[in-house]
Amino acid sequence: MVSGIVTGALIVLFIAGxxxxxxxxxxxxxxxxxxxxxxxxxxxNP
Known part of the structure; x- marks a missing residue:
């Protein structure tokens, strides 16, 4: 369950980026x- 939430959050972050x-x-x-x-x-060059 937690891995699915993390995967979903990472997909949303990828699409936002x-x-x-x-x-x-x-x-x-x-x-x-x-x-x-x-x-x-x-x-x-500085």
Whole structure:
């Protein structure tokens, strides 16, 4: 019984994380993160 509840909770958390990652609001943030390795050498160094 407990394992079924835990499994159900993890499935709900997975779907919530997937929906968060694919939401249109996050698109700009992920596009910026994807371009980071292509930026200039001195941009990311402290």
């Amino acid at each position: 997937w929906a968060w990652a694919w939401s249109p609001r996050r698109k700009a943030d992920f596009e910026n993160a994807a371009r980071m390795p292509l930026g200039e050498e001195g941009e990311n």
